[in-house]
Amino acid sequence: MSLIPTLIETVSRARTDLRIGLPVVLGGYLAAAIETLSPDRLALMRQLGAAHLALTSWRAGTLKARVYDGDLARIALPPDADLAWLRSMADPAGDLMTPMKGPLNSLRGGDVAAHRAAIALAKSAELLPAVLMVPVDSVPEGLTRLEPGPALEQLARESIMAPVAAARLPLLAAENSKLHIFRPDDGEAEHYAVEIGAPSRDKPVLARLHSACFTGDVLGSLKCDCGPQLHAALGAMGQAGEGVLIYLNQEGRGIGLANKMRAYALQAQGFDTVEANHRLGFEDDERDFRIGAGILRRMGFSKVRLMTNNPRKVSMLEGHCIAVTERVPLITPRNRHNTGYLDVKAEKSGHLL
Numbered sequence: 001m002s003l004i005p006t007l008i009e010t011v012s013r014a015r016t017d018l019r020i021g022l023p024v025v026l027g028g029y030l031a032a033a034i035e036t037l038s039p040d041r042l043a044l045m046r047q048l049g050a051a052h053l054a055l056t057s058w059r060a061g062t063l064k065a066r067v068y069d070g071d072l073a074r075i076a077l078p079p080d081a082d083l084a085w086l087r088s089m090a091d092p093a094g095d096l097m098t099p100m101k102g103p104l105n106s107l108r109g110g111d112v113a114a115h116r117a118a119i120a121l122a123k124s125a126e127l128l129p130a131v132l133m134v135p136v137d138s139v140p141e142g143l144t145r146l147e148p149g150p151a152l153e154q155l156a157r158e159s160i161m162a163p164v165a166a167a168r169l170p171l172l173a174a175e176n177s178k179l180h181i182f183r184p185d186d187g188e189a190e191h192y193a194v195e196i197g198a199p200s201r202d203k204p205v206l207a208r209l210h211s212a213c214f215t216g217d218v219l220g221s222l223k224c225d226c227g228p229q230l231h232a233a234l235g236a237m238g239q240a241g242e243g244v245l246i247y248l249n250q251e252g253r254g255i256g257l258a259n260k261m262r263a264y265a266l267q268a269q270g271f272d273t274v275e276a277n278h279r280l281g282f283e284d285d286e287r288d289f290r291i292g293a294g295i296l297r298r299m300g301f302s303k304v305r306l307m308t309n310n311p312r313k314v315s316m317l318e319g320h321c322i323a324v325t326e327r328v329p330l331i332t333p334r335n336r337h338n339t340g341y342l343d344v345k346a347e348k349s350g351h352l353l
Ligand SMILES: Nc1nc2c(ncn2[C@@H]2O[C@H](COP(=O)(O)OP(=O)(O)OP(=O)(O)O)[C@@H](O)[C@H]2O)c(=O)[nH]1
Pocket: 209, 210, 211, 212, 213, 214, 224, 225, 226, 229, 250, 251, 252, 253, 254, 255, 260, 263, 264, 273, 277, 307, 308, 309, 310, 313, 330, 345, 351
């Protein structure tokens, strides 16, 4: 063991660098997230080489830019491009007001591993997936350095969950409850498990994988079904006397609360939940579904009766050593604010509602 940061630690640092507006070195490129880039750093980076913009193919498609690199596009920077232009490319908030940002010149040919790693890193930092890329021969001192291939592999790796602390926590739904905290090995968010009663590890346990929804779970938002689902699941486990609810900090289907609010602003312009994610440059679901399986395994569970309407959760658990002996539907009431959202989940995301 040396004191030099390992790959996993360097990726974790790089994620923080992007969040605070620092460029990182990815192979032969400097990469900086547009969302946090300052005008001064933009000017300095432009002096170093031919700057261009890496976007996902979803965002590029919305901007009508040509996509030659599969899942991403590289857009040359026009000579007069300033930070306002870059931000308008990254953030769809003003798309309807200023739809034309072009003509946009997409680059083609060459290796895009650094661009792909830069976008993956921006997403893991819960920033808009739009990155300024500058090819450089020599790099300034003090920046975090990564090779794109290993960085991408690390970002795609399943995180390993370690139990950190647990304590009794009497709940309205069940007095005999315990809250467990799990910390991943890669510097990402902690996740929680609510254990109700003392469920046997030998029999299928009533279980729920719940993705964080600050707006629904805490504020009681009417726009989604998360809050009622959370309380219905805890209530059912309380009634049964046992169960386990894994609370995954994957806010907004993994895009983070800030991006979810950007998506809500687009929904107010008339786009549905899936279209809004795509206009922002995200997949419709960016969650890493392996985390829930990892926590269940770590707690000693191998069979579940899963409370969900999402068949992907069932197949994902099955693919990661957790047998789903039964899917227990979790239907909650509709209201005039969430009915369209629920329809889109059924039509586009395969939910059984
Ligand atoms: N990006 C985005 N995320 C949303 C939106 N509405 C709710 N969410 C998030 O979606 C997640 C909940 O996922 P759902 O698709 O409702 O449910 P599910 O967990 O896949 O499936 P169920 O087990 O049936 O509930 C939470 O992380 C919410 O924060 C939205 O409009 N946009």
